[in-house]
Amino acid sequence: xxxxxxxxxxxxxxxxxxxxxxxxxxxxxxxxxxxxxxxxxxxxxxxxxxxxxxxxxxxxxxxxxxxxxxxxxxxxxxxxxxxxxxxxxxxxxxxxxxxxxxxxxxxxxxxxxxxxxxxxxxxxxxxxxxxxxxxxxxxxxxxxxxxxxxxxxxxxxxxxxxxxxxxxxxxxxxxxxxxxxxxxxxxxxxxxxxxxxxxxxxxxxxxxxxxxxxxxxxxxxxxxxxxxxxxxxxxxxxxxxxxxxxxxxxxxxxxxxxxxxxxxxxxxxxxxxxxxxxxxxxxxxxxxxxxxxxxxxxxxxxxxxxxxxxxxxxxxxxxxxxxxxxxxxxxxxxxxxxxxxxxxxxxxxxxxxxxxxxxxxxxxxxxxxxxxxxxxxxxxxxxxxxxxxxxxxxxxxxxxxxxxxxxxxxxxxxxxxxxxxxxxxxxxxxxxxxxxxxxxxxxxxxxxxxxxxxxxxxxxxxxxxxxxxxxxxxxxxxxxxxx
Numbered sequence: 001x002x003x004x005x006x007x008x009x010x011x012x013x014x015x016x017x018x019x020x021x022x023x024x025x026x027x028x029x030x031x032x033x034x035x036x037x038x039x040x041x042x043x044x045x046x047x048x049x050x051x052x053x054x055x056x057x058x059x060x061x062x063x064x065x066x067x068x069x070x071x072x073x074x075x076x077x078x079x080x081x082x083x084x085x086x087x088x089x090x091x092x093x094x095x096x097x098x099x100x101x102x103x104x105x106x107x108x109x110x111x112x113x114x115x116x117x118x119x120x121x122x123x124x125x126x127x128x129x130x131x132x133x134x135x136x137x138x139x140x141x142x143x144x145x146x147x148x149x150x151x152x153x154x155x156x157x158x159x160x161x162x163x164x165x166x167x168x169x170x171x172x173x174x175x176x177x178x179x180x181x182x183x184x185x186x187x188x189x190x191x192x193x194x195x196x197x198x199x200x201x202x203x204x205x206x207x208x209x210x211x212x213x214x215x216x217x218x219x220x221x222x223x224x225x226x227x228x229x230x231x232x233x234x235x236x237x238x239x240x241x242x243x244x245x246x247x248x249x250x251x252x253x254x255x256x257x258x259x260x261x262x263x264x265x266x267x268x269x270x271x272x273x274x275x276x277x278x279x280x281x282x283x284x285x286x287x288x289x290x291x292x293x294x295x296x297x298x299x300x301x302x303x304x305x306x307x308x309x310x311x312x313x314x315x316x317x318x319x320x321x322x323x324x325x326x327x328x329x330x331x332x333x334x335x336x337x338x339x340x341x342x343x344x345x346x347x348x349x350x351x352x353x354x355x356x357x358x359x360x361x362x363x364x365x366x367x368x369x370x371x372x373x374x375x376x377x378x379x380x381x382x383x384x385x386x387x388x389x390x391x392x393x394x395x396x397x398x399x400x401x402x403x404x405x406x407x408x409x410x411x412x413x414x415x416x417x418x419x420x421x422x423x424x425x426x427x428x429x430x431x432x433x434x435x436x437x438x439x440x441x442x443x444x445x446x447x448x449x450x451x452x453x454x455x456x457x458x459x460x461x462x463x464x465x466x467x468x469x470x471x472x473x474x475x476x477x478x479x480x481x482x483x
Contacts, residue, residue, distance in 0.1 A: 004116035004127040008032040014043015016134035016379035037104035045082040051188035053079035056291040061390040070222035115415035134379040153316040156332035177335035187298040251439035268296035282444035374416035404473035415481040434460035
């Protein structure tokens with residue numbers, strides 16, 4: 001019988017993959033590798049380098065509980081600081097020998113006879129007892145299908161793959177999209193371009209960004225006083241978690257929060273027409289609430305235009321709107337988000353009986369396992385996302401469950417564990433029942449929803465209820481095959 005080379009293969013080196021790696025090592029499991037398709041590790045914060053890129057959750061919450069960082073220089077950390085934090089994790093926990101950089105995950109097949117996975121990678125095949133997919137929901141950039149976009153003659157790129165070789169100074173720039181990345185980089189590039197056209201499909205709810213510098217004295221206190229760090233982290237967690245009832249149980253009360261967004265808009269935009277164009281027509285929270293204090297002022301600049309007409313056609317040096325207006329463009333930037341529904345994309349993973357994961361990965365048990373794919377686990381998979389707090393908390397919960405599963409497989413010498421189909425079906429049904437009546441089901445179209453209008457992204461509860469659900473590996477809910 002073939003013995004797999006590795007106990008586990010982790011796919012992805014973002015926060016999820018690094019957390020899984022640390023926890024495996026702490027559990028005494030050292031025979032694993034981390035596959036990363038890019039030349040550097042760091043996930044989201046390695047890939048997204050657009051101007052102004054930063055987190056919108058307090059830095060002390062957007063970090064691991066087992067690796068507090070007292071040295072954040074801002075309340076809301078920049079991309080560079082977050083990437084440095086991932087480097088510190090790799091260094092401090094000895095993860096470098098496990099990294100396989102520049103190695104793309106190309107597919108996997110479960111071997112029933114031996115109870116392990118055969119993986120295809122760009123560096124050759126691997127065999128592993130378990131697979132931990134930590135690809136993240138936002139790893140594949142989404143480009144719109146615009147007529148003529150392939151004929152555009154100037155530089156064009158997605159915001160998540162910012163082309164720093166393109167000098168935007170004095171250029172006529174078009175930005176397609178007005179989501180989380182656009183509201184961060186638009187204020188950064190607006191002062192240097194000749195003309196900036198921002199194409200908006202839907203107005204967004206935007207609230208003020210309460211950021212500030214964290215001075216040397218405060219950092220010193222946090223470094224020296226561990227109880228103070230814990231208290232500060234707990235304070236931030238509680239403040240954000242207190243918003244959960246609005247999302248989950250009282251979406252109508254979210255309308256009271258509209259006053260915060262509208263006051264922010266009215267304070268910063270005097271022109272009544274521009275105000276109307278920027279006023280959302282859906283309940284706050286139905287889409288991701290954005291946090292930024294200088295986006296609205298950027299749109300009021302003389303060289304910036306908000307275009308609410310759809311794109312009818314892209315030409316070699318211009319964009320034609322559905323309103324018939326042709327606008328000259330030198331550089332085209334897509335801020336159009338990600339394919340979040342299927343993190344694997346075209347990567348084919350086949351489980352028992354040749355079952356394809358792509359066809360089943362939205363029906364997921366606790367965001368961690370899919371029936372028919374033994375020993376294959378996901379970190380923060382479907383319905384384990386959030387709209388109100390730090391995903392790092394959810395990542396740690398998910399990783400705890402996955403690592404406990406791998407420990408059970410090793411300790412008991414198991415062939416495989418595979419979540420029972422009826423258990424998964426009941427869990428998914430319960431999740432979607434709980435999502436009814438939440439703010440995410442209030443009628444807007446968002447990336448939380450699939451093509452059928454089903455919410456596959458968000459956990460329908462408090463973060464601590466997910467922590468409780470993943471506190472142990474419930475092996476009794478799995479079909480267990482002994483070696």
